Amino acid sequence: MGDVLRQEEIVNEARRxxxxxxxxxAGEFDEHEELPRDIISRMxxxxxxxxxxxxxxxxxxxxPLYYGYLTEAITKACCSTxxxxxxxxxxxxxxxxxxxxxxxxDKWLPLMASGxxxxxxxxxxxxxxxxxxxxxxxxxxxxxxxxxxxxxKWISFGAMADFxxxxxxxGDQKTAFIVEREFNGVRTQPMKGLLARRASHVAEVELENVxxxxxxxxxxxxxxxxxxxxxxLDHGRYSIAWSGVAVAQEALDxxxxxxxxxxxxxxxxxxxxxxxxxxxxxxxxxxxxxALCIRAGELRKRGDASAVVETTIAKYFASKVAVEVAxxxxxxxxxxxxxxxxxxxxxxxxxKVLEIIEGTSQIQQQLIARYGxxxxxxx
Amino acid sequence: xxxxxxxxxxxxxxxxxxxxxxxxxDDDNIFALGFVDSxxxxxxxxxxxxxxxxxxxxxxxxIENFTTVNRVVEFVRGKKGL
Numbered sequence: 001m002g003d004v005l006r007q008e009e010i011v012n013e014a015r016r017x018x019x020x021x022x023x024x025x026a027g028e029f030d031e032h033e034e035l036p037r038d039i040i041s042r043m044x045x046x047x048x049x050x051x052x053x054x055x056x057x058x059x060x061x062x063x064p065l066y067y068g069y070l071t072e073a074i075t076k077a078c079c080s081t082x083x084x085x086x087x088x089x090x091x092x093x094x095x096x097x098x099x100x101x102x103x104x105x106d107k108w109l110p111l112m113a114s115g116x117x118x119x120x121x122x123x124x125x126x127x128x129x130x131x132x133x134x135x136x137x138x139x140x141x142x143x144x145x146x147x148x149x150x151x152x153k154w155i156s157f158g159a160m161a162d163f164x165x166x167x168x169x170x171g172d173q174k175t176a177f178i179v180e181r182e183f184n185g186v187r188t189q190p191m192k193g194l195l196a197r198r199a200s201h202v203a204e205v206e207l208e209n210v211x212x213x214x215x216x217x218x219x220x221x222x223x224x225x226x227x228x229x230x231x232x233l234d235h236g237r238y239s240i241a242w243s244g245v246a247v248a249q250e251a252l253d254x255x256x257x258x259x260x261x262x263x264x265x266x267x268x269x270x271x272x273x274x275x276x277x278x279x280x281x282x283x284x285x286x287x288x289x290x291a292l293c294i295r296a297g298e299l300r301k302r303g304d305a306s307a308v309v310e311t312t313i314a315k316y317f318a319s320k321v322a323v324e325v326a327x328x329x330x331x332x333x334x335x336x337x338x339x340x341x342x343x344x345x346x347x348x349x350x351x352k353v354l355e356i357i358e359g360t361s362q363i364q365q366q367l368i369a370r371y372g373x374x375x376x377x378x379x
Numbered sequence: 380x381x382x383x384x385x386x387x388x389x390x391x392x393x394x395x396x397x398x399x400x401x402x403x404x405d406d407d408n409i410f411a412l413g414f415v416d417s418x419x420x421x422x423x424x425x426x427x428x429x430x431x432x433x434x435x436x437x438x439x440x441x442i443e444n445f446t447t448v449n450r451v452v453e454f455v456r457g458k459k460g461l
Contacts, residue, residue, distance in 0.1 A: 099437050133417075223441030230421040305389075305425040308418045370416060373397045 007066040010051075014070050017046065018077035026078035029199035030346055033192060035080050043081070044115025048074065049088040052235075053097055057105065058113025059089075064300035068242040068293055075246035079350040080199035082243055087156050088112055090235035092119035092165055095176070098231045099219040104178065108163070120161035121232055122152040122179075122205050130363050132167070132229055137207065139168040139175060146217070148177065148210045158203030159190040165218065166207065167229060173222035176229075177212045185210040196349040234308055236358040237315040238300065241293050244318025244354050248286040251322070251329035251347045255282060258342075259332055269332070278332060282325045289318040309371045316364035319354035326351035382431065383452045389426050390448065393419055405448040420445070427451065433458040 021042060029035055043049055052067040053059030062070060067089070075082025093112060096105055096119075111117035128134050137150025148168050158164070164186075166179045179186060185208040194202060218228050256279060259270035269275050292314040299307035329344040330337035337344045355361045380388075383405065390409060394401060395416040409415050415423075423445055424435050433455065444454045455461075 099440055101437060219437060220441040223443050226417065226420040226442050227424070227440040230418060234418065234421050303425055303429045305422045305429065307425065308422045312418070367416060367418060370395050370397075374392070374394060377397070 007062055010060055010062065011066055011069045011073060013046070014048065014073040017042070018073050018081075022074065022081050023077035026081070027340065027343065027346065029078060029080055031340070033198045035084060035199040035201065039081060040084065040115055040118070043074075043084065044113070047113060048085055049115060050093045050109065050113040051085060052089045053093050053109060053113070057097075057109035059093070059109075063297075064238065065294065065297035068238070068297045071239050071242040072246040072249070075243045076250045078199075079243065079247065079353075080197055082246065083156055083197055083200045086236060086239040086243065087121060088119060090239040091121035091232045094235040095121070095165060095228050095232040096218065099176070099224055099228045101215070101218075103215060104218065108178070117162040118157055118160055120155050120158045120164045120205075121236075122155050122158065122164040122166045123229065123232075124152060124154045126151060126153045126204075130360055133174070135167055135169050135174065137166065137168040139170050139177070139212075141170075142211070145211055145213045146175075146177065148179065148207045148212055150207050152205040152207075154191070155188075155203050155205050156197065156200045158205050159188050159201040161188075161201075164205060165228070165232075166205075167225065170222075174225035175221045176218040176225060178216040178218060179207065179210060179212055180216075183210050183212065196346075196353040233358055234311060237364075238293075238296060238311045240354055240358045241289075241296065241311060241314035241318045244315070244320075244322040244351075245286065245290045245293055247322040247347055247351045247354065248282070248289055248318070248325040251326040251344055251351070252279075252282045252286050254342070254344050254347070255279065255325075255329040255332045258336075275332060278328045282328055285321040285325060289314070289321040292317050309367065312359075312364050312367050312371075315358065316361055316368060319351070319361065322351040322354050382455050383448060385430060386451045386455075387448050389423070389430075390415065393422060395419070403448075405452075407448075408446040410442065410446055423451070427455060431455050431459065 047058060047060050050057060050059035051062050051070050055061045071082055071085060074085060096108060112119055123132055125136055128136060139146045139148045150168060163178055163180045166177050168175060187206040188203045191202045191204060259275055260268055262269045296307060296310040296314040299310050326347045330348050333342055333344050336342050339345055394414050396414055403409055403414055428435055445451050
């Protein structure tokens, strides 16, 4: 019970932090396409960056459920700020924790937790999105280490990252490496003009004859790839599922608040039944999405193998709900919803990305359909 | 139920193919045959840890340890000192 109370207090504090320090600046982050260092430092001070990781590494040891609540609290205020937690905790942190050597964990995780070093997960490439197995970035053994060549794209926080988990191939073998920004041959190019996640320092990462020492390999060369990618994407999907709930809830809050104030035809628009229908659907969908996330979180907490597919279901549904509710929130706002003066305009853009990152909805549908086809067949 | 039976049953329940005639032997590579999808690698680790109460360490996370029923059985027995 003591640990539940501790975690509840952390999440309550995160909600206060989001309300007071993040939400008021979310529009500014989006407009300037930058998550400022002071916000990152504040999150590091509060140990949010590796919130799901053990306290021994500087994390908060939040269990999956409370990690979900924390993700919702921060992402609700600003998707790029929440996205930093997704990248640090779920993608880089969890992959290192599960698959990294003791030396790699001891070196990098405390630096990440303190915000001294920012990590990024470099899987996608200009020609490789959903088909992760087809990566074209190459590695070759050389001396006691490896040489990497290739180009990564759409790397969240890549423009500011101090190191990258880079996935590369050598013939049929695929391996994950830690590549430090200061290694010769590493260049990054910020990507601007994006639909959403504009403050997430998204970048292209170019690797030209980059020498990587053997001790920077994560997992077994060749044999560990499935686990590094699988761990990162599984945790990433869980975080994005909660991000979907966050966007939907924020859009719902904005929709309801606006509908209760806005007057047309001498009535508040919330008195019109057609607007009430929109609100009813938004409430129902948001509650349903949260229920799926909670179920996935409880299964993850128990270490149940079915948590993987339940996380996929939660991610698919919650991101879809975020898109629908954010679109309806714009609709309720009318013309005002099309202006950046109102947060729903940003939420509308942010929601769409959730259906793409950490596995498109179509990839999730395939996985869910396979599960359904074997689970629900009468024999 | 013996470890081999438990592992075989878990794999059978999670096949990514729905051909009624799809069968796999204890030495068949279920990943190479396309009998399971990519998230299954993580699911199998969760299952092994939960079912057999063992911790799969970072050094153990080599796909070659988990490609066939017999390899998984060998891995579990090794971990449990059987």
